[in-house]
Amino acid sequence: MLFRILKNSFLKRPKAVLLIFLSITMGAAVATAFLGISGEISHKMALELRSYGANILLEPSAVEGGFLREEDLPKIKTVFWKYNITGFTPYLFSIAEFSAGGKKERGVVSGTWFAKQLEVPGEDSSIQGIKGIAPWWEVQGRWPEDAAEAIIGAALAKRLNVVAGGDVTTIVRGRSQQFRIVGVVTTGGYEEEQLFAPLVTVQSLLQLPGKVSRVLVSALTVPMDDFGKKDPATMSKDEYEKWYCTAYVTSVAKNVEEVMAGSRAKPIWQIASAEGALLKKLNSVMLLLTVLALGASATAVSTSLMASMAERSPEIALMKAVGADRFQISAIFVGETLLISMAGGVVGYLLGDQLAEVISRTVFSSTIVSPLWLFPTAIISALSVAIAGSVVPLRRALLIEPVRVLKG
Amino acid sequence: MATTIIETGGLTRSYGDICALKPLDLQVPEGEWLSVMGHSGSGKSTLMNLVGGLDRPSAGSLMVGGEDLLALSEDGLARFRREFVGIIFQQHHLVPYLTAVENVMLAQYFHSVPDEAEARSALERVGLGHRLKNRPGELSGGEQQRVCIARAIINSPKLLLGDEPTGNLDHKSTVMIMELLKELRAEERFTVVMVTHNQEVAAWGDRTIYLDDGVLVREERTNS
């Protein structure tokens, strides 16, 4: 009987039903889209932070134009925190003239390790290099395996108009070296303006044998807390011991600095955490917008339900007069809103999913995969909007006095 | 003498400063057909609402069918209404989007469980066997009032209340409705309290009381 009542009431008042359905659909769609995007952003960000392994930058200390020594590198695997250091990569940079197919462009040539087998006495052998430290690099083609092979940043490749398989001649201070391009790399960062070649080749090109201009180290670290931010110089002996044996990025950096002659280690977590803070703000804006949108649609539901309650008060009064108690009255009206909101939730989810994709394509220029939890979220937000929106109208309905309404 | 079904003592109802019903003592024996007459605003509808559990008195005592209506909660009054009382209003109130048979089933649903066959036979009893699937908008005033009667008696109430049930009907329909009610009462043996300002309608009852300005002024027994 309940379903019969609901069915007939829907069929007889399509406009009112449609209005409520639309406001719930809108709310659910907006919630789905925003939550989907913000969820995806935090997901991506978490991935990035995890893969953004390099969190310590080693540079020559003070002196302009100084270099680090390549032979010191294996020592990094012997420091106190050696097991927390998951990888490191040396770089040697120089401005260079590139020419390919008659085109000449200026850019940066960068000598590095791609995946170098590193043997350290007393330690297990390990593979070090960009491949391990920057897993998010997208290489079209393959990684260099030979001394004369190189990969090229996407932006530089575009300027030079080369693709994988082409050749690029690199000229630094009159000396030239020809590289076979085996891959084009997309990183989304300044690396796209560089040409990456094996370290040895670049060292001989620059006539800087055994030299390195910076080292990026990636380490498993403990999140910074207030204790970690303290200046080690002001600590008591006990505190210093605890600080030293806690894997804060600063203490690991200090550790590495100690073994690399003439180096200064800078934790680069500042960058990551600044980025993180920005994204966090963005996320909370998204969340706020979602809550506002849901609130707005709850208000809309409430308003339209109020209107329809006013219109239906004779009906409610009649049901009361015939003997419906408060539970039965609520069952009819709440059931009605819940049914509409279920439908609204499903439609809103489908819409919101599309919306999220459009937004993320146009605003963030990335595609998103909508996570599974969005569906229940959409339904639940639709239901909660419906319930929030129907509290006041329902109370109003339950307060209706049949005598007043039915008076002839 | 039969048992008393309605018993009021000093029953009063006031809305703010306006006293709609001054202290009233009334007894209605079971099975009686009581007509309540008066001008509009005389308090006769107020009396009916009180007896039907639609409204609460301001003072006094009110026993209907052995239940103290003052002691019942909101939901208790609802239960009392659906199990004990059948009400017919002047403006044949029906749910506009439900068919005739569904309107009757609505009362069954609130009372217990709907039973379509029983609802149909109830409508057939009031002579609407051919209009089962019509919505109220497609029925004439007399027909709508007959749906209301079917709905009012579907739960076998002990007490049938009518608030000017024929107020909007022409003479012919009025007679038909009253005949129908008389027939049904003979079968179901419910007590009738009918509010009216029509002398002719009042004459169908066993006893008539006259209210004026909330006071019982006169009482007479009709011998029909």
Next chain:
Amino acid sequence: MVAVKLIPQLISWFGIVLVLLRGFPGLRSVVTTTSISGFAIGVSGAFFMFRSLPAAIPFGAVKSALGVSFLLLWGISVAAIYRSTGRRVTISSGARLVNTSIGAGTGAVLAGIITGLVCACRISGTDGNFPKLLFLVLIAGILTVIALAVEKRLPASLTVSPSGMLTAVVALLLFCSSSSLRLDLFSPLSMKVMKGVHDFVHQFMESVLIPDHLFVRSVVWGYIGLLFGKEVGFWGGMIIWFTPAILIALAINFQRLPSVAHIRQGARRRKLLADAIRNKRMLLITPLFSLAIFAAAAYQSSFPSVEYWDPKPEPVTASPSGEIFIPKKGEINLEDGKLHKYLFKQEGKEARFFVLLSPAGQLTVDLDACAICKPDGYGQAEGSVICYYCKTLIPLDTVGKPGGCNPVPIQFTEKADGVAIDGMTLLNAWSSTVRATARVKEGGK
């Protein structure tokens, strides 16, 4: 602390008492006294069992008690659905006994004993002390009194059928045991199902189909392959897990409504029907609610709530020659890639250590402490262990190597069936490592 760890168990106990009180109306005093005394018996029984027997025996006993109660539920549910199809089953004297005070008392005592055992297993394990257990019984008693008060406030129309009561009690028992890894039934059940299916398919194929398997085409093999998937165990387990409660709910749902055709007055007839339907719905609440509890138990079993795998240290002893031998197989499987903690005590000295199979396939034995931090111990997370003191994550493959905050490795000899460690070496390593920061407490944290 005890109470926090036992929250699921205590909630279950509260629910059990509530359901029992509702299920045996008019026997409140019997149910109250017997259930709480059952609880006390269970707790003290567990206490003495842990005192005098190796831990495996009480755990096994509790687990089989839980298993038997689940089987009983299965039996009752099948009988209930059979009866609901309209076939008359002669009500045995046992079923009639249910509503007497003896039946109620027995049921309450049994439920109390099992819950008490589970609670005691959860807190005490090997070294439960008496005050703690007394405290536990006290809390249970308080909860019983609260349940008694709450039950009085529940609406009178909320009735419980005997089968519904059994469902709820078993569901709650399984829920309160599911948070304890060694008492959990759902995971072993799915394992058994998987194994059973594998064995069956294997045998079946071998004996029936292989000799003449021409008609088994590759498509069919594809379907047979499904049976070997790892999902089979899970879904099979789910079916076995939820069926009894569903059957009992169905049995209640199939119950015949009273015959009302002889009542002439429509209103009275309908009123009777409506009352019967409402009564049935009320009876359905308990089994449906139990379904949710079963689901919660299965969830807890599939996703244990421990953030870090941190087993309680198992006490070990050395042989007269001073050698500690830990078998690879047996109650604990050393080579499952999990951290296994042990506690060695000798002459007032003690050392905590763990054995772990590294991802490279090497067994390592290490102190549950590193050279620098306070010996708070380690927990295992995915792919790493964490030092509780400095919260440093240590990659699993470096466990077994000295240095940093890595656990201090211990010399050991690997044998075919286990590992052997010299007791004195262990104690010396521990005391020299721990030195001044002597906060040797069990379990760390």
